[in-house]
Amino acid sequence: MFNLEKLMAPAAAEDGIPEIPELKETVNKMREYRDNMEDRLGSYSYALHPWQDRDHGWESQLRVFHFDDGNVRSESPRLDRRNDPQQLWLDIEQALEKKPSENPPRSLILMEGMDARIAEALSVKLGIPHEFWTAHYLTETQLRLINPSGFDSTDSTYWKIKAPSQLSVIWNEMPDEFGNWCFSPYSGSCPRGSEFVLNSETTLVDTTLCISFWGKYTPDGWIALVLMDVPNGCLLPEDEPNPVIPSPYGLEKVDESQIAISESNCYVISESKSSINRHIYPHQLSLWDVAVQAYENEKIITTDDPFSATIIIRNFVFWKWEDQITANWDLNQTLWTSSLVETQKALDIKSPNLLIERSRTIAADYQKLRHSRQLLQQAAVLVRRIHEAFRCDDTHYLASQTIERLRIQISQESRRWSHLQDHMKVLDELISGNMTMYAQRAAMDEAFATRIQAYDSYTQTKAANEQAAAANRTARSSGQLAKIATVAVPCTVAASILSMNGDFAAGEPLFYVYWCVAMPLTIVLLGWVVQKDVRAWRDKLVKKAKSEKGEKDVESSRNSGYYSD
DSSP: OOOHHHHOOOTTOOSSOOOOGGGHHHHHHHHHHHHHHHHHHHTSSOSOOTTSSSOOSOOOEEEEEEEETTEEEEEOOOOTTTTSHHHHHHHHHHHTOOOSOSSOOEEEEEEESOOHHHHHHHHHHHTOOHHHHHHHHSTTOOOOOBOTTSOBOOTTTEEEEEEEEEEEEEESSOOSSOSOEEEEEEETTEEOSSOEEEOTTOOEEEEEEEEEEEEEEOSSSEEEEEEEOOSOEEEEETTOSSOOSSOSEEEEEOOGGGOOOOSSOOEEEEOTTSSOEEEEOTTTOOHHHHHHHHHHHSOOOOOSSGGGGGHHHHHHHHHHHHHHHHHHSSHHHHTOSSOHHHHTOOOOTTOHHHHHHHHHHHHHHHHHHHHHHHHHHHHHHHHHHHHHHTTTTOHHHHHTOOOHHHHHHHHHHHHHHHHHHHHHHHHHHHHHHHHHHHHHHHHHHHHHHHHHHHHHHHHHHHHHHHHHHHHHHHHHHHHHHHHHHHHHHHHHHHHHHHTSSGGGSTTSGGGHHHHHHHHHHHHHHHHHHHHHHHHHHHHHHHHHHHHHHHHHHHHHHHHTTTTOO
């Protein structure tokens, strides 16, 4: 480390500072690092990244904590001169300067927001590779550090995790189109998550908070860096190739007055040394605010491992995850997706309209469960990564702790994450079972619908048969009447002609001629008309007689023992 008293420029001399020869190589490394990062991030398709030379609409924060046998000293480097690489380097060196102490230097750097100039200085100072920043910039990218032998580096060197966060939407102006709008969220200048579909009534959005850790061993101690996303950000419209930056659609930390009281868990920070109790909302909580306050006021145990300095960060990451999972997957999301009244209704198979509406409700609830399960499974993957990054499954790490209090804290942390994972498995099983029940309900409704269809078909067929039978009777009667009319009318005319007058008139000697002509013709005509019916009736009687005779023969054969065993 350089002699800071000799190298430090006056606080007001921000412009025209003469170049310090001892820092020339360092400044060149920082500028070379800058050029490399500009090329890397410029190759991505995102509209915004921290190395762009523009007004990003947010400011980074930096705080340094020095741990000395339970005591903590906090330093806040000046950042108003960060555009001068030489001056920024001196400010950071001053903040990291070790005070006289018998204990080895152990320092934690908290950084909120990925500021390009600060990142360049810290990278040269701590030997941070470019991939650390690109992995933090890209939400889904995971950096794997391996040593020359091909083994994984320990979690004392690097890890990256995600935590749920809720931000407030600031509509400085409304888009021109009506309805829903698609936006890409940015935390600081880093893209975060998939696109959002929002409308003018949207005031809060759930997003992802990325946290990256880098540990650097020094000749006599260590320096740890924790980089976290800034809550300030923006929404960039998906359909605009050249969006306006800073965007008129902003994201910022949620005001507590906007937060609805939770019906699941309540979190209160209770200080044992005083009577001060503070209600917090982990999901909406600013990790920077709560971490800085805790590091300044609480005593933490640090070891020779820089990972030990992150205990407070790890604790509040857990509370964020527990708060989100408890709130988003309660009984209404797992067991009672449908209302209790709806599930207790008897199914009326005689009401097709009710059945159709019920089927629609079941389909909608099933899709809701499916989406909920997908989100839960995604959260389970992220929680599992945190479980590994925080060494919760590393029994050797727990056994290597010689301080009893620290061993208890690590054991408690491991149990909490394991319990949360088990709870998420139970939730997944409950949702899966509920989805199975919905599938069974859909199958039952389909069976009821089939019965209704069969019943309707039977009713329609019966009505059609009755109509056909009536039509057949009508046709048969009409045919018979036509036959009668065809024969009887001429005969009646002839008989009438013969019996009209003279001796053929009624009461005269030849009146019998009318009967001799009309009656035989009528009898013959009726016989001809009904002959088919008589023949069919006779065939039916013969068939019935043969059937009865066959049954008697079989019965007599059984009685005679022909079929006996």
